[in-house]
Amino acid sequence: MILGEDFYHVISGPFPVNISAEIVVKWVELANMGLPVAALSAIFGPLRLKSQRRTDLLRPYVPWALRMGSSCKPLICVEWEKNWETPISQLKRSLGISEPPVDFKLWMDLHRQQKS
Template identity: 45%
Template structure:
């Protein structure tokens, strides 16, 4: 349902993301080549052999720890434009890279914090709805932590970092995760 809501409300926001991608050489290349992120294309077994601290090793460690796979993303159904459907697909497929980059856990407050980050990065209505209504599910202690720690971090990092839709993640796997963060202008989320 969340995926369908994201597609149904994405419209002009997907066009805006596409236009931002077209203004960036890597974004244009991504739109032209339309790479997909699957277990096969990411060669997860190879990533498991990379040294600790590389982006690829930390990404696959995240997948393994959370028992998730890049193959489980819902296909795009409700976006008519083939190009904009790809933009939505790419957004979905890169979500777990954002977890690796930001060091946010897969908890309710960690996911909401990541939606705040993504809201600043993409402006997608679904990220706004998750950001504003998701906290209703949190305890008062979790809400305090979200708004006192995670939201300020997400607003600063989301607005000061490179547009992550213009990152060809597949080519960053062997770089140290700290170098990736530096190059993209993202500080890891505070660990509280």
């Protein structure tokens, strides 16, 4: 079974599957679909992160996620199976999805370096 959640990670970022990325995707889902479970995860999920990491994550990504999620087409209505052959950049354009303010891979790499 294919879940839309998996596609939201790819189309909005791409974002990997980890707690930090999941929080960003939940903010996108909240703004785009208004799902109560997304609201709970977006609001309470960051509490699992250390204070500095939480601030570093939320400051650039939440405003973008709210703006992008509220302005792009409803992601829950996308028939993902019909778009297998569509390049991601083209699909993003057609859905009105903007690029994140900071490349998430670079963000994760920076936090790994700060940890060591």
